[in-house]
Amino acid sequence: MSAPVQVPRVLSIAGTDPTGGAGVQADLKSIAAQGGYGMAVVTALVAQNTHGVRSVHVPPVAFLAEQLDAVSDDVEIDAVKIGMLAGREVMETVSAWLDRARPPVVVLDPVMVATSGDRLLDADAEEALRGLLPRVDLITPNVPELAVFAEEAPATSWGEVLAQASRVSAAYGVRVLAKGGHLDGESVPDALVDGSRVVEFTGARITTTSTHGTGCSLSSAVATIVARTGSWEQATADAKRWLAESIAHGEDLRVGSGHGPVSHFAGLWARGGLTTRLTAAEVERDWWDAVADVRAAIDDLGFVRGLGDGTLSKEAFGWYLAQDALYLRDYARVLAEASRLAPTLGEQAFWASGAHGALVTELALHTDWLGGVEPAAPSATTTAYLDHLLATAARGDHRVLAAAVLPCYWIYADLGERLRGLATDGHPYRDWLLTYGDPAFESATEQAIVVVTRLAAEADDATRDAMWRAFRASCEHELAFFAAPPDGTV
Numbered sequence: 001m002s003a004p005v006q007v008p009r010v011l012s013i014a015g016t017d018p019t020g021g022a023g024v025q026a027d028l029k030s031i032a033a034q035g036g037y038g039m040a041v042v043t044a045l046v047a048q049n050t051h052g053v054r055s056v057h058v059p060p061v062a063f064l065a066e067q068l069d070a071v072s073d074d075v076e077i078d079a080v081k082i083g084m085l086a087g088r089e090v091m092e093t094v095s096a097w098l099d100r101a102r103p104p105v106v107v108l109d110p111v112m113v114a115t116s117g118d119r120l121l122d123a124d125a126e127e128a129l130r131g132l133l134p135r136v137d138l139i140t141p142n143v144p145e146l147a148v149f150a151e152e153a154p155a156t157s158w159g160e161v162l163a164q165a166s167r168v169s170a171a172y173g174v175r176v177l178a179k180g181g182h183l184d185g186e187s188v189p190d191a192l193v194d195g196s197r198v199v200e201f202t203g204a205r206i207t208t209t210s211t212h213g214t215g216c217s218l219s220s221a222v223a224t225i226v227a228r229t230g231s232w233e234q235a236t237a238d239a240k241r242w243l244a245e246s247i248a249h250g251e252d253l254r255v256g257s258g259h260g261p262v263s264h265f266a267g268l269w270a271r272g273g274l275t276t277r278l279t280a281a282e283v284e285r286d287w288w289d290a291v292a293d294v295r296a297a298i299d300d301l302g303f304v305r306g307l308g309d310g311t312l313s314k315e316a317f318g319w320y321l322a323q324d325a326l327y328l329r330d331y332a333r334v335l336a337e338a339s340r341l342a343p344t345l346g347e348q349a350f351w352a353s354g355a356h357g358a359l360v361t362e363l364a365l366h367t368d369w370l371g372g373v374e375p376a377a378p379s380a381t382t383t384a385y386l387d388h389l390l391a392t393a394a395r396g397d398h399r400v401l402a403a404a405v406l407p408c409y410w411i412y413a414d415l416g417e418r419l420r421g422l423a424t425d426g427h428p429y430r431d432w433l434l435t436y437g438d439p440a441f442e443s444a445t446e447q448a449i450v451v452v453t454r455l456a457a458e459a460d461d462a463t464r465d466a467m468w469r470a471f472r473a474s475c476e477h478e479l480a481f482f483a484a485p486p487d488g489t490v
């Protein structure tokens with residue numbers, strides 16, 4: 001087996017089921033449900049539905065070989081699942097291709113006994129199927145199929161199944177996933193048998209008619225998970241758990257009046273949701289666009305215009321700076337709380353460095369300018385902004401808190417970027433303009449945007465909405481903060 005891959009490329013070599021419940025159609029759904037990229041080479045076209053097989057058309061094996069080579073000449077294959085192989089020639093063609101392509105994982109679901117109990121393969125073909133086993137990592141026979149490999153009568157108890165599977169595994173040197181679904185009883189046990197080593201997986205029998213294609217689905221799911229994780233035991237356990245949920249929801253699909261298909265994506269539909277979530281980049285664009293009114297109002301303020309062109313009075317600037325010095329002390333406490341709540345080391349360090357920056361870099365500017373004069377009491381506007389941040393911190397959701405502090409970076413960096421160009425020699429507020437137009441502040445802002453928009457993209461709808469509201473509220477507080485200083489230009 002090669003190293004685990006994130007999205008395994010899995011090839012199904014099987015027959016078709018036009019009703020979509022078994023064969024390559026089921027395989028492709030199962031592979032996708034397990035996070036793989038599904039590919040399919042058709043061995044036989046089968047006219048079947050939920051009631052049974054009507055007829056089978058086997059295309060020339062030369063064409064089968066062409067399909068197989070078309071895939072392996074181009075695509076790196078991480079796992080192969082083999083299903084219905086209609087006859088000796090087909091088996092030999094697949095066998096020869098396995099020798100050429102040497103895929104790292106091969107799972108064989110030996111489709112040879114129909115649910116009705118009828119043998120689908122003649123003795124000659126059964127022999128050819130045995131010839132495939134040296135090229136296979138795992139076979140997934142049901143009770144009658146296991147008996148064919150063992151050349152014994154079908155097992156009638158789970159104990160007999162395990163013993164027979166051990167003999168088959170030892171005789172052919174192949175792993176066996178023995179399935180107890182065909183035995184009577186409340187439970188549906190499966191076992192991974194590798195020689196004398198047996199690992200059992202239990203499950204409760206679900207009362208349903210939706211069991212068409214369970215074997216196909218299980219084997220392709222195992223092939224996919226094993227390529228992703230490298231573990232046969234994990235693959236079997238995970239595939240069985242997933243299949244049980246899919247079987248339980250099969251009847252919801254209302255497909256056919258016989259043995260219906262399983263619902264391959266039932267778990268994903270229930271817990272992954274069907275709406276396409278926003279990406280972090282879309283959150284960034286949407287939120288920024290949705291505060292365009294606040295940003296325009298900030299740009300329009302006499303205070304901001306006066307700050308940019310240097311006509312703002314020293315009194316107005318001093319009043320603002322004194323309030324901002326008061327603000328920064330609690331703002332740093334809020335960032336320290338964001339650091340305390342952050343789940344990852346990266347975020348913890350990032351918010352801690354923000355707190356440090358607010359106290360050291362930003363506050364230094366204020367102290368210099370204010371010349372050590374103790375600031376006045378906080379204004380109603382300063383208090384309102386801090387109360388919003390402190391209350392958000394107190395509620396304890398680090399994602400909402402991160403969204404609430406983002407405007408402190410983003411609005412200032414945006415303003416700083418535009419005002420920086422106005423910081424000529426001798427500009428009275430040059431230091432202020434340069435602090436927020438500084439590349440280091442810009443890069444901290446970029447990081448804050450990355451952290452918050454990623455959290456928003458991953459959050460559930462209610463949390464993302466709370467994040468947005470906290471973000472918007474902070475933007476409005478920023479506007480109020482710039483609007484609060486007494487009017488005055490020199």
Ligand SMILES: Nc1ncnc2c1ncn2[C@@H]1O[C@H](COP(=O)(O)OP(=O)(O)OP(=O)(O)O)[C@@H](O)[C@H]1O
Pocket residue numbers: 022115141142143179180181182188189190203204205206207208211212213214215216217218240243244247
């Ligand atoms: N009614 C059920 N409830 C729970 N699990 C089931 C049920 N029927 C089958 N399974 C599970 O589905 C998997 C496939 O088992 P089964 O023995 O039916 O294979 P199969 O006969 O090869 O399938 P197919 O019907 O596709 O030929 C096993 O893991 C089995 O435990």
Ligand SMILES: Cc1ncc(CO)c(N)n1
Pocket residue numbers: 014015016017022023024046048083084111212213214215216
């Ligand atoms: C093509 C095909 N393969 C396998 C099965 C067994 O479920 C089926 N019904 N059809």
